[in-house]
Amino acid sequence: MLIQMLDLEAVKPRTLVGATFLKFLSDNESAFNLLYCIAFxxxxxxxxxxxxxxxxxxxxxxxxxxxxxxxxxxxxxxxLEELSSYAHLLGNS
Structure with missing residues (x-):
C-alpha cells in the first residue's frame, strides 16, 4: 500500500504525495521505515x-x-514525527 501510495516504483514520483515523501526521505534515510511503522x-x-x-x-x-x-x-x-498519526505509534491515541 505504501509503495503504491508513494509511487515508489516510478523513477520520478508522479503524485504530489510521492513528491512530498521524497522531501522527507532526503532529510531522513529511515523515513520509509518510520512511515511504515506509523501506517501500521x-x-x-x-x-x-x-x-x-x-x-x-x-x-x-x-x-x-x-x-x-x-x-x-x-x-x-x-x-514525519509531526503527523497526527505519529501519536498512535507512541501509544497516545
Missing amino acids: ALMDHLWLAMHASYMDFNAVMKLTRHQLEKELLEENITR
Missing part, C-alpha cells in the same frame, strides 16, 4: 475503532491510506 499503528487504531473483522480489511486499508495521504499533504508538516 494507524491501521491497528482504525481496525480497533471500527470493530473490524477480516472482511473489513480492504476498508481499513483504504481508510488508512486516505488518512496518511491527507496528513502528508498538510502544509505545516516538515517531519
Whole structure:
C-alpha cells in the first residue's frame, strides 16, 4: 500500500504525495521505515475503532491510506514525527 501510495516504483514520483515523501526521505534515510511503522499503528487504531473483522480489511486499508495521504499533504508538516498519526505509534491515541 505504501509503495503504491508513494509511487515508489516510478523513477520520478508522479503524485504530489510521492513528491512530498521524497522531501522527507532526503532529510531522513529511515523515513520509509518510520512511515511504515506509523501506517501500521494507524491501521491497528482504525481496525480497533471500527470493530473490524477480516472482511473489513480492504476498508481499513483504504481508510488508512486516505488518512496518511491527507496528513502528508498538510502544509505545516516538515517531519514525519509531526503527523497526527505519529501519536498512535507512541501509544497516545
